[in-house]
Structure formats: structure tokens, C-alpha cells
Amino acid sequence: xxxxxxxxxxxxxxxxxxxxxxxxxxxxxxxxxxxxxxxxxxxxxxxxxxxxxxxxxxxxxxxxxxxxxxxxxxxxxxxxxxxxxxxxxxxxxxxx
DNA sequence: AGGCTGACGCGGC
DNA sequence: CGCCGCGCCAGCC
Numbered sequence: 691x692x693x694x695x696x697x698x699x700x701x702x703x704x705x706x707x708x709x710x711x712x713x714x715x716x717x718x719x720x721x722x723x724x725x726x727x728x729x730x731x732x733x734x735x736x737x738x739x740x741x742x743x744x745x746x747x748x749x750x751x752x753x754x755x756x757x758x759x760x761x762x763x764x765x766x767x768x769x770x771x772x773x774x775x776x777x778x779x780x781x782x783x784x785x786x
Numbered sequence: 787a788g789g790c791t792g793a794c795g796c797g798g799c
Numbered sequence: 800c801g802c803c804g805c806g807c808c809a810g811c812c
Contacts, residue, residue, distance in 0.1 A: 728807090
């Protein structure tokens with residue numbers, strides 16, 4: 691696999707400030723990942739030590755299996771969700 | 787080689 | 800809201 695990309699993705703996610711979020715697509719684009727799926731995968735296997743909870747899907751909802759946990763962590767940073775959906779227009783952070 | 791599976795995204799109906 | 804299909808790609812049979 692691509693260790694370079696792997697690290698870049700993690701670095702970018704580490705950049706997202708508390709109280710803000712980014713989408714898989716945003717991270718993928720900033721990291722030069724070929725597809726957002728890669729981002730999800732990298733997080734699945736190596737995302738424990740980065741603010742993974744600040745990464746949402748394009749519609750503002752978290753990945754299905756961690757909705758609860760994730761929204762809870764976000765709520766702790768002041769990111770409120772309407773049901774399961776976070777208002778991206780308000781909290782979205784553009785990674786560089 | 788071929789098929790399936792995802793922490794995805796987007797456009798269509 | 801929901802469902803469907805298609806594109807994407809690394810890993811693991």
C-alpha cells in the first residue's frame with residue numbers, strides 16, 4: 691500500500707480543529723487520495739490516535755456503525771447534530 | 787485472473 | 800425521506 695498517503699491522511703485529519711468537521715471527500719482531496727474510500731479504510735485500521743470523529747460523510751452524517759459514539763464526541767466539542775446530521779455549512783472545515 | 791467488500795460520493799427518480 | 804446504479808480502489812479470498 692502507500693505509506694506516504696497513509697501518513698498524509700492522518701496528518702490532515704490531525705489538522706481539523708476541535709469544534710469543526712470535514713468530510714471524507716475533503717480529506718481525500720487534500721491528501722491526494724484516489725478515492726474517499728481510502729480515507730475510511732485508513733481510519734478503520736489506524737485512526738485511534740487522530741480526531742477521527744471530526745470526519746463525516748458528504749451529507750453530514752457519521753458512518754452508520756459509529757453514529758452514537760461519534761455524535762457524542764462532537765457534542766462534547768460544541769458540534770450539535772440535528773438527529774444524526776451535522777450542519778456542514780456551519781461546522782465544515784476546509785483542510786489544506 | 788475474477789469476485790466481494792467497505793468509516794465514500796454523486797446524480798437520477 | 801428512500802432506493803438504485805455507477806465510479807472508485809486496496810485487500811483478501
